[in-house]
Amino acid sequence: MDYDDFIGNVQQYADYADGGEAESATRSTLTTLGERVTELEAEDLAAQLPPEIGRHLTEGESQERFDCEDFLDRVADRGERDEVASDPENAAKAVAGTLQEAVGGEGELADVVNQLPQDEGYGGLFPTRQ
Template sequence: MDFDTFLGEVQQRAKLASQGEALRITRATLTTLGERLGSGEATDLAAPLPMEIDRFLTEAQSEQRIDYDEFVDRVADRASTDQSDANFYAQVVLDVVADTVPESEFRDVRDQLPSEYDNLFKLLSSENY
């Protein structure tokens, strides 16, 4: 999936007015996820993503042990939105990521996160993840 298609999917699924807003929530979500994942896992997840956004995962200071509430707070702060919207936006971004990367890679990400992060994957339609 290319950059414009990825952002278009985020924009459509999150019902945003512009691709700029889609980029803002994508950056907020992937940067925060990159902080939570181990650096190797962040790099693996980033590899199949468009090069314009893969850096959000790989340039973050990885392996921070943040709980899910802190994750949502960071996304909200970076996206300049409230926690409820940040939670939904993060779910949307991860839903698009799941459609972009190999299933096994996405499963590795889910396996690295504690069960309190299950809400992040709430929108996924497939039971395979």
């Protein structure tokens, strides 16, 4: 999946009016996801995405411990568009669904998702589990 398709899918899933909202959702969600998982998993997942999208996974610190509520707070704080900041769960779900299409639920995405504790609410955002 190329950059335009990825952003287009996020825009469609989140029902955003324009691609700028989808770009903000993608950047916010992937940067936060990259902070939550190990550096190796973030790098491996980033390698399967277009470079201008995958780089968000590796921009911050990695392997921080925070629950799903904090995850969504971080997405909202990073959201440069009102639609992302006001509904970070919609943004994260749209990006997660697009990730699943882009790289498949098996393999690397499953490895990343398996680092997110199901009982902390992540299962509702990233349901792919092995």
